Amino acid sequence: MRVHVLSGLTRATAGVAVCGLALATLVAGGDTAASATPATSVVVNEVYGGGGNSGATYTNDFVELTNRGDAAVSLDGWSVQYHPGGATGTWQVTTLSGSLAPGGFYLVGEAKGTGGTQALPTTQATGNIAMSGTAGTIALVHDTAALTCADPAACQSASVDLVGYGTAALSETAPAAGASNTASVQRSDKADSDDNSADFSAADPTPGAANAGGDGGGGGGGGGEPGPLRIHDIQGTSWISPQNGQHVTNVPGIVTAIRPAGSSRGYWIQDPAPDTNPATSEGLFVFSSSPGVAVGDSVLVSGTVKDFYPLSSGDTVENTSNLSVTELNSPVVSVLSHGNALPDAEVLTPTTVPGKYAPDLGGTDIESTPITPARSALDFWESREGMRVQVDDARAVGPSNDFGEQYVTTKPAQNPSYRGGTELLAENAVPSGRIEVTTADGSDPGVSVGDVFTGATAGPVDYSQFGGYTIAATQVGTVKHRNLPPVVATPQDRKQLAVATYNVENLAPGDPADKYTKLAQGVVTNLAKPDIVAVEEVQDNTGATDDGVVAADQTLTKLTAAIVAAGGPKYDWREIDPVNDQDGGQPGGNIRVVYLFNPARVSFVDRGSSSVDRSTTPTSVEKLHGKPALTLSPGRIDPASTVWNASRKPLAGEFRFRNKPVFVIANHFDSKLGDQNADGRFQYPAQSSAVQRAGQAKEVHDFVQRIQKVDKKADVVVLGDLNDYQFSPALATLRTGNAGGHGRPILTDLISTLPRNEQYTYVFDGLSEVLDHILVTPAVRGVRYQVIHINAEYTDQTSDHDPQVLRMTP
Incomplete structure (x- = not known):
């Protein structure tokens, strides 16, 4: 999140709103020292009396005028006048000269104090009035004679504009609030309402935005000539x-x-x-x-x-x-x-950005090296920081999200998925063509993967508040929607067992009914009513409220009822409530993995005493009638092990299908939070979370191996959100028992059996990647496996993960 501390309104937009002043001529008994005030577009824009005081930045007080009209106004014979703001006192005068162009600013410098660290920018008029930092009145007068008015109505009639601040007795309706040694009062960009308290706000002083088109002087910031640096x-x-x-x-x-x-x-x-x-x-x-x-x-x-x-x-x-x-x-x-032509945007072709995304610097900081645009995409974008670039007919590779982000590719042929995304296929091999696009005006193009921004998408290069280079697009191509069809699974036949996994993204009872309906449709229609579904991120009955509640029966009742309403079976469930706040995830949510199963097709084998605390007691493998069996089913794998600290514990269970045993181990490994940013300074980035996932993978691998030691032909399915890639050390450890992937694998990762352009279950920052897996032991026969793309590629998501399903013949 952006951490700049904003100081509030700092400058009204000039030349936008039409001045709403209706200035009257003098009334009988009013001020006689000034002539009747003509209608004008010039108003007081900012008043600062704290100059030179303790804590001040600027050494001088000032008054700033602006011209909100469409024609230049001569200020010859005009004055800015100050009154101390009380019931008594006299007006002090600073005369003006020159003209003020439309949309321009005119800075009047006043008395200098002993404090402050910065001089005012070039002024267009100078006086010696020592203004109060907290209370006073400024009048813009079409004359140079001092006013003699002493009541608000008379002073307003005698002035072109009148601004009281603090406790001033003289103001338009009510004085502006908030003036101090460090804050001026500044006009908003709304039409003048003749109420200083409504028209002005306090903020850091911002003197000197003078328009050089007026012959009253040069621009603020040091004059009208360029400085020494470009x-x-x-x-x-x-x-x-x-x-x-x-x-x-x-x-x-x-x-x-x-x-x-x-x-x-x-x-x-x-x-x-x-x-x-x-x-x-x-x-x-x-x-x-x-x-x-x-x-x-x-x-x-x-x-x-x-x-x-x-x-x-x-x-x-x-x-x-x-x-x-x-x-x-x-x-x-x-x-x-005004109105100058913009510098041409650099048009990015498929060969413009280097093919390598980031250099291998052994984990050191890239900011300690020179920018080398041909070295990597990171160097390339840094060398264009703030400059206009353009991508033509850009294909979306990451959907629009709630943060106003979407991703496109400048290299359409680079690692394309079969549905239009860009795949991540190796460690530290981010496709260099992928780039984030945000809209400068905050609009939402509403794109999904495969959609195309036809024509030009252009804007300056920025770096996202979430990390990563982005095009802040001021011009967005017309969206051509591909209308990517959701994937539908092939239903299992009578002899096939269908096992699925689905991360339902922090599902809680308080979620909208529409989320439950869409999740149910995904299970019934897209997953084709699997016999077993391992569900991840099921929250407790009070959701993210951290109140000690751990039971999730209300969440699961709503989910299973929604599935029935969608035409699905009445699923039963098995799960183990976690120890409160010990399994990570959204604080208070107590997420866990759950088995849903269709009792008309498959039976769950419940083992172990009901008095056992299954949240802390591990399950183990025993030989029962010559076959492997779990001591606790459902049970957790070694929940006291440090590898499961602040992380979900695997849920192991025994099922029977057509009277044949099937062991299912549902997982939700530790997330990647805390890892260094792949789009950031340290290259290649450190993945501190990978150590814990590798440890978790070893625990599950060894548990599967214990089942196989009893029966090498046992049907075991390991599945869930493993939060890591198919080529990662964690998955190598899960398959073989070691991070290098050497040795005989005891599990096959089914995502790796798909064609390369189909190997993804998740889309993150424009990268189609694998986080969710189904793995099987060699004994599993008749394998049919599908990833069901219904969420991750779409701007309208029910969850951020796509489910997947295995059909097997035990």
């Missing part, structure tokens, strides 16, 4: 800016995109006159909670360079594996002109 000097040839932490002045660029909402509001600028170094980016993000600029504006921006790291909860800059984004913070902007 964007490519700030970005440099290193991942961390050579100017990091430094204040830079009047950096030129064209505004190419605006992010108006969210926790990282601001805008991108790009230099239309690039250098010849391919490693130096010409784009830069300006972090501003109220941008106050428009796409196509030519600007000069001053501010502090900051390499910002998107942080997750509990992360620090030191421990995050995310890459940094070079930004310009606390900006002061001068708008030189």
Whole structure:
């Protein structure tokens, strides 16, 4: 999550709203020192009296004006006047000159204090009024003679605009609140309501957004001439800016995109006159909670360079594996002109991005190496950070999600799945063509895997708050939906036993009825009513409420009833309630694995005393009448072992089908939380969670081996969400007993028997990958196996996992 602390509104958007002032002529008995006030589009935009005070950033007080009309206004003969705001007092005057262009700003500097660390940007008028930081009144007057009014109505009539703040007795309706040594009061972009308390908000002071089109002076931020540094000097040839932490002045660029909402509001600028170094980016993000600029504006921006790291909860800059984004913070902007052509977007072809996603640096930080655009996709995107790029006819390889993300590929022929995704097929081999797309305006294209953005999708390159490069698209191609059909399993015949696994994603009684209905349809229609379903992520009866409840009978009653309503069998179930808060997952949810089974087709063999605490007592294998049997069925495999700390314990059970025994071991291995980001700094990333999964795999492998020691022809099915890939050390350990995969395998991972372009059960960050598995012992005959794609590829998901089903003949 973005961790910038926003200071509230910082600048009203100029030239957008139409001024709503209806200015009257003087009434009898009113002020006689000023002439009748003409209607005008010029208003007070910002008032700051804390300059030079304790804690202040700026050394001077100031008043800022803006022109909200569509024509320039001459300010010759005008003045800004200050009243201390009480029932008594006199008006002090600062005269103005020059003109104010439409959409422009005019900065009036006032008295300097002894505090503050930063001078005001170039002002267009200067006075010596010592304004109060907390209470006072500013009048914009079409005259230079001091006002003599002493009541709000008379002063409003005598002024072009009147702004009272704090406890001021003189204001429009009510004074603006929140002014202090560190906060100014700033006008919103709404039409003037003649109520200062409604029209103004307090925020960090932002002086100097003057439009250079007015002949009253140059732009804020240090004048109207470019400073010594260009964007490519700030970005440099290193991942961390050579100017990091430094204040830079009047950096030129064209505004190419605006992010108006969210926790990282601001805008991108790009230099239309690039250098010849391919490693130096010409784009830069300006972090501003109220941008106050428009796409196509030519600007000069001053501010502090900051390499910002998107942080997750509990992360620090030191421990995050995310890459940094070079930004310009606390900006002061001068708008030189409007409506400029944007720098051309770089069109990305299938050969533009390097074929390798990340270099192997032995786990070290890529930010300690020079940017080398031809070395890897990570280098390539870093060298374009903030710059406009374009992908034509981009195919979606990851569906739109609740965070406004979707993924496309720039390399359509790279590792394509048979349904249009991009597959992950080896460790540290992320397909380099895959790139995230977000929309700059926050709109949701609603794409699923295989859909195509026809035409151009273009925008500046950014780095996601969740980690990974993204195109912040200001132009999105027209979506051509492929309407990917859901997969439907082939039903089992009378002699076939169908065993399925399905992660139902934190299923709780409080979930909408629609989720239960869709899950039931998936079981009945798409999985074709399997005889046994191992279900993962079933929560307790109170869901994520951490109240000590561990029973899940209400959750399972709702699920099985929904299956009956969808035309399915009345499934029975077996499960073991976990010890409260000991099995990981969503806090308070107490997720567990559960067997659903159709008692009309298959029977469950219950073994062990009902008085045994099965949550902590392990099951084991014994010989019974010459055949293997479980001492506890259902039972857990070694629940006290440290490999199951904060993780689900495997559920082992005996079934009988056509009077033949079948052992099923349902699993939900430890998740990948805590692993370093594959799109991040450390390459190749450390997978700290892999150690625990390998240990879990060894426990299950050895348990299967104990069954086989009694009967080498035993039918054993190991299945579930194993949270790891088919090529991972954990799966090698599960099959063979060692992470290298050497030795005789006692289990076959069925996902690896499919054609390569069908080997996936999950889509994460645009990667079609395997997390869910069904494995069988060599004795299992008549194997027919399918992955049932109904969730992971779709923007409208019931769960984030796809189920799968095995048909076998015991």
